[in-house]
Amino acid sequence: MKRWTYMFLCLFFIVGCNAKTQLDELTLALTVGLDESQNGKLLVYSISPVFNKESENIYEVIRTSGVTTRDGRSKANAFASGKIVGGKVQNVIVSKTFAETHDMFSYLDVFYRDPKNSITANFIVFDGPLKKLMYIHLKDKPRLSVAIRDVILTAHTSKQTTKANMLLFHRLALDRAQTPFAPMLKVHKGDLVAGGIALFNEQRKYVGSLSQTESPYFSILQKNIKPSTFLTLAIKGLTKQKEYISISVEHGDFSYKPSFRNGTFHFDAHMRLGVVMTESTTYIDMKKEKKKLEKLLAKEIQKQLELVVKKLQTYEVDPIGFGLYARAYEYKQFQKQKSWAKAFAKAEINIHPTVEIISYGVLQ
Amino acid sequence: MKRYQFNEITTMQYIFLISGTQVGIGILSLPAQLADIANTDGWIAIVIGWVISIIASTIIIKTMEKHPQDTIFDLSRRYFGRILGTIIHLAFVGYALLASVTVVFTSIHITQVWILPNTSNYLVMVLFMLPGFLITRNGVRVLGRYAEVVFYLTLWMPILIAIPLQKGTVLHMLPVLKDGWTPIFQAVKTTVLSFLGFELAFVFYPFLKEKQHAVKAMVIANSISGFTFLLITVTCFIFFSPDEISSLIWPTLSLLKTIEFSFIERFEVIFLSFYLFVMSTTGIPYIFTTVFGISQLLGKKDHTIVLFIAVCIFICTSFLYNPSFVDIQTMGSWWERYGLWGAYIFPIILFIYVSVAQWFQGGKKK
Numbered sequence: 001m002k003r004w005t006y007m008f009l010c011l012f013f014i015v016g017c018n019a020k021t022q023l024d025e026l027t028l029a030l031t032v033g034l035d036e037s038q039n040g041k042l043l044v045y046s047i048s049p050v051f052n053k054e055s056e057n058i059y060e061v062i063r064t065s066g067v068t069t070r071d072g073r074s075k076a077n078a079f080a081s082g083k084i085v086g087g088k089v090q091n092v093i094v095s096k097t098f099a100e101t102h103d104m105f106s107y108l109d110v111f112y113r114d115p116k117n118s119i120t121a122n123f124i125v126f127d128g129p130l131k132k133l134m135y136i137h138l139k140d141k142p143r144l145s146v147a148i149r150d151v152i153l154t155a156h157t158s159k160q161t162t163k164a165n166m167l168l169f170h171r172l173a174l175d176r177a178q179t180p181f182a183p184m185l186k187v188h189k190g191d192l193v194a195g196g197i198a199l200f201n202e203q204r205k206y207v208g209s210l211s212q213t214e215s216p217y218f219s220i221l222q223k224n225i226k227p228s229t230f231l232t233l234a235i236k237g238l239t240k241q242k243e244y245i246s247i248s249v250e251h252g253d254f255s256y257k258p259s260f261r262n263g264t265f266h267f268d269a270h271m272r273l274g275v276v277m278t279e280s281t282t283y284i285d286m287k288k289e290k291k292k293l294e295k296l297l298a299k300e301i302q303k304q305l306e307l308v309v310k311k312l313q314t315y316e317v318d319p320i321g322f323g324l325y326a327r328a329y330e331y332k333q334f335q336k337q338k339s340w341a342k343a344f345a346k347a348e349i350n351i352h353p354t355v356e357i358i359s360y361g362v363l364q
Numbered sequence: 365m366k367r368y369q370f371n372e373i374t375t376m377q378y379i380f381l382i383s384g385t386q387v388g389i390g391i392l393s394l395p396a397q398l399a400d401i402a403n404t405d406g407w408i409a410i411v412i413g414w415v416i417s418i419i420a421s422t423i424i425i426k427t428m429e430k431h432p433q434d435t436i437f438d439l440s441r442r443y444f445g446r447i448l449g450t451i452i453h454l455a456f457v458g459y460a461l462l463a464s465v466t467v468v469f470t471s472i473h474i475t476q477v478w479i480l481p482n483t484s485n486y487l488v489m490v491l492f493m494l495p496g497f498l499i500t501r502n503g504v505r506v507l508g509r510y511a512e513v514v515f516y517l518t519l520w521m522p523i524l525i526a527i528p529l530q531k532g533t534v535l536h537m538l539p540v541l542k543d544g545w546t547p548i549f550q551a552v553k554t555t556v557l558s559f560l561g562f563e564l565a566f567v568f569y570p571f572l573k574e575k576q577h578a579v580k581a582m583v584i585a586n587s588i589s590g591f592t593f594l595l596i597t598v599t600c601f602i603f604f605s606p607d608e609i610s611s612l613i614w615p616t617l618s619l620l621k622t623i624e625f626s627f628i629e630r631f632e633v634i635f636l637s638f639y640l641f642v643m644s645t646t647g648i649p650y651i652f653t654t655v656f657g658i659s660q661l662l663g664k665k666d667h668t669i670v671l672f673i674a675v676c677i678f679i680c681t682s683f684l685y686n687p688s689f690v691d692i693q694t695m696g697s698w699w700e701r702y703g704l705w706g707a708y709i710f711p712i713i714l715f716i717y718v719s720v721a722q723w724f725q726g727g728k729k730k
Contacts, residue, residue, distance in 0.1 A: 115477060118630070120622060167622055171604060171605045171608050172605075174607045174608040176607050321535075324533065324535045325535065327538075328538035328539060331542055
C-alpha cells in the first residue's frame with residue numbers, strides 16, 4: 001500500500017515536466033523598444049541574445065507592428081527563433097517622437113499588469129527614430145542590450161543623466177505630486193551616448209528635456225549627490241581674467257521648506273554642499289580667498305540651479321518632487337490645487353546654497 | 365476531568381496557532397485596502413483594530429474560562445439546549461467552512477497568478493491538501509507544533525522588508541491625520557477583519573495546558589499579528605506613493621517584486637513559495653475547526669474520516685470549479701461580514717448570556 005502511495009506521488013510530481021522549457025529554445029527579450037511608424041502604427045522592437053553557436057550575430061532584433069505592446073509581442077512569436085519571454089527585460093526604450101504624442105502609461109501597462117514581467121527594467125527615452133539604435137553596429141561593445149544598460153548606468157553614476165526604472169515611472173506617473181522623468185539616449189557618430197533627462201508632463205507625454213550640462217544640477221536638486229557630483233563652473237570676479245573651477249560635491253544637507261502665501265506656493269530650499277576642489281585654471285591664494293571663493297561658487301551654483309528650476313516651471317513639470325513637500329506640510333492647500341504641475345509652475349522657489357570647501361588637493 | 369489530555373498544547377504553541385491564523389492572505393492586500401479608505405493614515409486604524417481585537421479575544425477567554433473543558437460546540441449545547449445549540453454549532457461550522465474555502469481558493473488563485481500560471485487549479489489543490497490532510501489528521505497538538513515551526517521558519521521574512529524601506533520616502537506618510545478621524549474610523553472595519561482568527565480560541569482554548577496564561581497569550585498573539593500588519597503597511601506606504609498604492613491589488617507582493625539581486629530575479633516567487641507556509645497556518649486551523657465541528661455533531665471521536673471526505677470534496681470541487689478573482693473577492697466579503705458577527709458581536713452576546721445564566725443558577729458549576 002505504502003509503495004503505491006509513493007509511486008503515485010512520484011507520478012504526481014512529474015506532471016510539471018510537461019510544460020518544461022529549455023533555455024536555448026527561448027527568445028529572451030532583454031530590450032523592448034516602442035516607436036511609431038510613419039503611417040502612425042506602433043512598432044515594437046525586441047532585442048534578444050542568440051545562443052546558437054552557428055549563427056553569426058550574438059543577438060537578434062525583431063520588429064513588429066501592432067495595436068498594443070502585447071499585441072506586437074504576440075506577432076513577434078511568428079518569426080522569433082524561440083518562444084518569446086518577457087520576464088528578463090532590462091531596458092524599455094521609447095522614441096522621443098512617440099513619447100511626445102502618446103500617453104506612455106497606457107503602452108507600458110502590460111509591464112505592470114502581468115506579474116511575469118520585470119518592473120525593474122530601465123526606462124529610457126531615445127532621441128531619434130528607434131531604427132537607428134536597433135540596427136547599430138557596435139564592434140567594440142558587448143551585446144546591444146548590455147551595452148545600453150552599461151552606458152546608462154555609467155552616465156548615471158557620473159550624473160550626466162539620471163536613472164529611472166519602470167517602477168519609478170509608475171510611481172511618478174500615478175502620484176499627483178510629481179511628474180515622471182527618464183534618461184535620454186542617442187546615437188552620435190555610430191556610438192551610443194547617454195546624456196540629458198527627458199521630462200514628462202502630467203499626461204505622461206514627453207514635453208522637453210534637460211541637457212547633459214544641466215543633469216548634475218538636476219541630481220543636486222534631487223538630493224542625489226553620492227557618489228560625488230562633478231561640476232565645472234565659470235567664475236568671474238575673483239581675478240581679472242576668465243577662470244574655470246571644477247569641484248566635486250561630496251555631501252550635502254538639504255531642507256526644502258514649503259509655505260503658502262497669497263495664493264502661491266513658496267519653497268525655501270536651503271542646501272549646504274561640501275565640495276572638493278579638483279581643478280582651477282588660474283592661481284588662487286586659497287589661504288586668503290577661500291571664503292570669497294566659497295561665496296562665488298555658491299552664487300554660481302545658485303544661478304545654475306535656478307535656471308534648471310525655471311526650465312522645469314516653464315515645462316510645467318515637477319520631477320524633483322516639490323509637490324511631496326507641499327503635500328506633507330501644506331496639505332489643505334495642496335488638495336485644493338486641480339493640477340499640481342500648474343501650481344508648481346507658478347510657485348516661487350528660492351534656492352540658497354552655501355558651499356564649504358573641504359579640501360583643495362595637494363596644490364597650494 | 366480533562367477531556368483533551370493527550371492533545372494539549374503549550375502556551376507558545378497556542379500563541380503561534382492564533383497569530384498564524386490571523387496573519388495570512390489578508391496581509392497581502394491590506395495596505396491597498398487601507399490606503400483606499402484612509403490614505404496613508406491607515407496605520408492608525410491598525411492600532412485601533414489591534415485594541416478592539418484584544419478586547420474581543422479577552423471576552424472570549426473570559427467566557428471560556430467558566431467551563432475550561434468545553435469548546436464552543438459543547439458550550440452551545442450546554443446553554444442553548446438541543447435545537448438552538450445545534451443551530452449555533454452549525455453556524456460556527458459554517459463560518460469555519462466559509463473561512464477555509466476562502467483561504468484555500470485565494471491561496472490557489474495567488475499561486476496561479478504569481479508562480480504557476482500554467483498549472484491547473486486542481487493540481488495546486490491536491491498539493492495543498494496533501495500536507496493539510498496529514499497535519500489536520502493528528503489533532504490540535506500537531507497543529508500547534510506546526511504553527512510554531514512555521515513561525516520560526518518565517519522569521520527572516522520581515523527583515524527582507526527593510527530592503528525596499530530604504531528606498532522609500534517618509535514624506536509620503538505626512539501629514540498625519542490628513543482628512544481627520546472619519547476615514548480612519550471607516551478603515552477600522554477593514555483592519556478589524558484582518559485580525560480575524562482569534563475567534564478560534566473558542567475551539568482551541570480547552571486544549572491549552574496552562575490556562576492561567578490564556579489572556580496573556582491572546583494579547584501576545586494579537587500583538588504579533590498587529591506588529592506584522594503595521595510593519596508591512598507602513599513599509600508599503602513609505603515605498604509606494606499614496607496615489608499609486610490603491611492601484612495595486614497585492615501591494616505586499618509588488619513590494620517584493622522590486623527586490624532584485626544580481627543572481628536572482630523575481631524574488632517574490634521565492635518569497636511567495638515560502639509564504640505558502642504562512643497561508644497554510646491560516647487555512648489548516650479553519651479546516652480543522654470545520655472537520656472537528658462536524659464530527660462532534662455526528663458524535664464521532666475520531667475526525668479522520670470526516671477530514672478525508674472533506675479533502676475529497678475540496679479536490680472534487682476544484683476539478684469542477686475554478687473561481688475567478690471576482691468570485692474570490694465575493695467569498696472574502698462574505699467571510700468578513702460573517703466574521704464581524706462571529707468574532708466580535710457573538711462573543712459579547714455569549715459572554716453576557718453565560719454570565720446572566722450562571723448568576724441565575726447561583727454560581728453552581730456543572
